[in-house]
Amino acid sequence: MTLASRVAVRAALGWLVAAMSGGVLIASAQAGAQIWAPAPQAHALGALLGFFVQFALGVATWLLPRPAATGSRGDSGWRLVAIGALNAGLAVWTAALCGVSLPAHAGALLFAAGVCGLATGLVPRIRAFGT
């Protein structure tokens, strides 16, 4: 696995545990426990975008065919920046949904920029193997 894939997959696993922990807190609060619980939208965003989307992008970065001409999967440094933007943006976005005074729209934009940065590097690799 490439470095960018490993970072994305590990971060995705972190979001999986965070989202599931959030689900337990939400259910406990709804059952009457006097505890803090995240917003349900933050729970859903963490699972859907932090885990599913990032895991899929991480595995695609690893598995999609390399261009035969270069034999390289592309600029790893740029991918790491994109993964950082994706995670920072999602962290700001979910924290804002939970009531922290952070700009949710800026977080969403940063997340989208990170996804676009990763996806644009993958598009040229969607081709028949060896071409």
Place this chain on the structure above:
Amino acid sequence: MPPPSRLLVRLALVWLLVGVGMLMSSAAWPGERRLAVAGYHALAVGWLTQLVFGVALWLFPKARPAAGRWRVHGAWGVAALTNAGVALRTGAELALAPGTSWVAIAGGVQLGAALLFCALIRGRVRGTS
């Protein structure tokens, strides 16, 4: 594919049918919000998450021989905890009043499945060299 992965993928397909059925039923009875909530959880955890678990346990670089046999048995544990958690979650949403402690217990079982999966896959997220 190793046997635990085959079981996880087959059960994921079952939850896909269950989840889609619940969402279709919730469209037919718009007042029944519980059906929609149970359906979304069946799809998100039972279908998508379980499919990711099954494929990752099959596809990721193999564990080093020193990793031990517990990883094989652990994969069966992931399947058992995931499906018990989703079944309890949807059952609690539909058969019991939502907001009971059963929903929190179901969440705890699903969290246990996620933590066990992370422990199993952690050493396999590595370079192929």
